[in-house]
Amino acid sequence: MNTLFKHVIRPTLRGVGQVALVNNAATGLLLLVALFFHDLTTHNLLESPWTRVQHSLTFATLIGALSSLLMARILSVDAEAINQGLYGYNGALVGIACMTFFAPNSLLLVLIILGGGATSLIMRFWRWRVSPFTFPFLSIIAMIFFAADWLGLTLKGGSILIEETSHLSVFSHAMFNGIGQVLFQQGLAFSLVVLFAIVIHSMKTAIWAVLGAGFGLTTAFILSLVGGEASLDLMALSHNEQAVHIMYQGLFGFNGALVALALSQISGMSKPAIFAGIGLASTLAYVGILLKLTLLTFPFVFSAWIVITIVNTLNTEPRTQEKSTG
Structure with a gap:
């Protein structure tokens, strides 16, 4: 259990925390809690479990972060960088963005997995002295947007409720x-x-x-x-x-x-x-x-x-x- 926490859970939580540019596992956990309650308040609890998973921001975030983490392990990236969550937040962002902007389907989950892993490839071969920040995420999500029609992805619509306008x-x-x-x-x-x-x-x-x-x-x-x-x-x-x-x-x-x-x-x-x-x-x-x-x-x-x-x-x-x- 300690090995699982050290090599998977903590780096993943720190990766989610790094979405807010914070290297803290507790921050990452709270961000997931915020996303989880957002899921509860925006989706029908009577839907089938698979439908709820397909629409879940929390699940998409974790899948993106874990895909990025797995690719970093495959690439034998510096362990300290992984431990700090630096190989997780761009993948998490791919998951959040895909689930936010596109109507969910099975293909979208595949794109989140592939996109999350691809962000680690970009991070691994980054050579500029300045941090890439969210550039890997931007590169991947731009390609997904560009190929959206070809992939059969549908952009979501939505309305904003404003109670007061003072x-x-x-x-x-x-x-x-x-x-x-x-x-x-x-x-x-x-x-x-x-x-x-x-x-x-x-x-x-x-x-x-x-x-x-x-x-x-x-x-x-x-x-x-x-x-x-x-x-x-x-x-x-x-x-x-x-x-x-x-x-x-x-x-x-x-x-x-x-x-x-x-x-x-x-x-x-x-x-x-x-x-x-x-x-x-x-x-x-x-x-x-x-x-x-x-x-x-x-x-x-x-x-x-x-x-x-x-x-x-x-x-x-x-x-x-x-x-x-x-």
């Missing part, structure tokens, strides 16, 4: 949903559980996540004011249903939250550099939404790379803090 209510919900969107989900309860999962690892890191989501949302407001006719009218909340829905989902904040989570855990990274990264990521996310592009975590990855590269060029030499805490 400026304060929408802003606060949007900010917390920006944290929940780290797992491509929304909902105040869900997002608060995700935030608490980060708090378990570090209160400071959790505060940065909130700041990142809030600053990202603020950046979107500023851009909507200066962007002229081409911008989204975020100030006229009661008159622009599209803007309300986009903002309420947390889509303006989650890339900022991810940048804050990543950069705040790098020693030697200054606060201005972190906020610059948040601002850049939020701007890219805003432009992507304006152009109706599905960028997912690309603004985060690109912005983090830019900031880290500039800081390294200036000989600040930041180092990611990767000590195991879970």
Whole structure:
């Protein structure tokens, strides 16, 4: 049992925790709990067990993470990197994204297994000094989106329920949903559980996540004011249903939250550099939404790379803090 925990359970939980860029098994467990209760509240319990499995975000996350872990073992990857969950979170993201964006079927589960394993291949042969972050996930999910029609995959549709549309209510919900969107989900309860999962690892890191989501949302407001006719009218909340829905989902904040989570855990990274990264990521996310592009975590990855590269060029030499805490 101890061997199973050490070589399978703990690396898998840390891999799920690394979806929020946190190296902590307890965080990963809480994220799975959040996904499990999300499954319970969004699917009919009277459905057959196989149907519930096919629709389960929790199952898809675990399958993606375990597939990535198995491939890492096959490739004889450094044991410490596996133990830290670095060969798990991109696979977990493939599982979450596939189950979030596509109507479930048996083929989708196969794609999650293959995609999860493929992320470890990309990680294994990554040679750039800067962390790949979620680039392996982005590469795989982009190929799945590109081949979706050929594979017979159907994109999901959905509606957003908003009970209140006052400026304060929408802003606060949007900010917390920006944290929940780290797992491509929304909902105040869900997002608060995700935030608490980060708090378990570090209160400071959790505060940065909130700041990142809030600053990202603020950046979107500023851009909507200066962007002229081409911008989204975020100030006229009661008159622009599209803007309300986009903002309420947390889509303006989650890339900022991810940048804050990543950069705040790098020693030697200054606060201005972190906020610059948040601002850049939020701007890219805003432009992507304006152009109706599905960028997912690309603004985060690109912005983090830019900031880290500039800081390294200036000989600040930041180092990611990767000590195991879970």
